[in-house]
Amino acid sequence: MAAAACLLAVVLAGALPAGAVVAVPPGNRHAEQPDVPSGAIRRTSQSRGTFEAKYEKIRDLIASNNELKGKIVKAARAYGIDPIHIVGALVGEHTYNVDALDRMQTYYVKALSYLESNVAFAYKGESVTDFVARPDFERCRSAKGDEALWSCRESVFNESFRGRTVDGRSYPDNRFGAVFFQPFYAGQTFGLGQINPLTALGVSDLVHAVSGYPDLDARNAPEVYRSIMDPDRSLAYMAAVIRSSIAAYREIAGVEISGNPGITATLYNVGNPRARAAALAADNRQRQAGGEEPRLPEENYYGWLVNDKLPELQSLLR
Secondary structure, eight states: OHHHHHHHHHHHHOSSOGGGOEEOOSSOSSSSOOOOOHHHHHHHHHTTOOHHHHHHHHHHHHHHOHHHHHHHHHHHHHTTSOHHHHHHHHHHHHHHTOOOOSOTHHHHHHHHHHTTOOOOOEETTEEHHHHTTSGGGGGGGGOOSHHHHHHHHHHHHHHHTTTOEETTEEOOSSOHHHHHSOSSSTTOOBTTTTBOHHHHHHTHHHHHHHHOOOOOOTTOHHHHHHHHHSHHHHHHHHHHHHHHHHHHIIIIIOEEOTTOHHHHHHHHHHOOHHHHHHHHHHHHHHHHHTTOOOOOOOOOHHHHHHHHTHHHHHHTTO
16 A cells, blocks of 8 residues: 555656646537547447537436445545546547447446457567567667556657658557557457556556556567456546646646546547647747747537536536
8 A cells, every 4th residue: 555655646746836726617619619630520429429429428328326326426536636627538538429328237248358369469470579679679678667658658659650661661650559559450449448448558567556457568468458348447547647648747747637627537538648748838939939828728629518508517426
């Protein structure tokens, strides 16, 4: 428990003094919802559903399941975040990506089935662990923590391999996570929290320290899938991802996003918060040099819904 408290304190603290942090105000910056991606529209129409019906389904699942609500609150408390951030991420994922399963038990059954699967994180026969052992990734070895490590590796992949031919092997112009971490089909996320394997690996040390679940290893893909399919573990990973996003924006960009669930939901949707925080920080340094006001993060279509429905979502936790 001492190690857990120490790691969580480091994540919560950030690197900037409190006076240097700018808080994002509550609510949406956009008067109207930003465009929903065509992929989300296509997936929903193929299932003959509507976004409104999917929203109501996940809303009602949370509202009617006191056990789930209790677990959401417990996970949020463990990671030092408001439970509304977890609710927002659940609502966004199950409104725009997949339908919520009617029975929570289904998630547990699927979690166990993944332990028996023969899957690996690899591309054209090269495991991701061998891939990131290349000299190109040398700079990542000094990274502190799993999130910084995998974020660095993703940056190296984008800079040196994405859409290129290296050592006679061509790499798709696609995300690191899609190339190496989705052996079933591209774009796949899993479980109640709709978490992808790369995201889970990025917060594995935090989840291990705070919740005591086994530290994940990219060499053991079935265990990674089992962890993100299990509803109890999935909530811990969700909380850790959200906590890490809040910490990254505070530490790297000097921006406090914990008071705006639409922003944390947006980051949960788009991923890679460290790189996005770094890009925002760089942009604001340029703006400051030009005498302009700093730019604050804005919600996307997914986060916009969360903020728009916030009073109703907050009532679910009462």
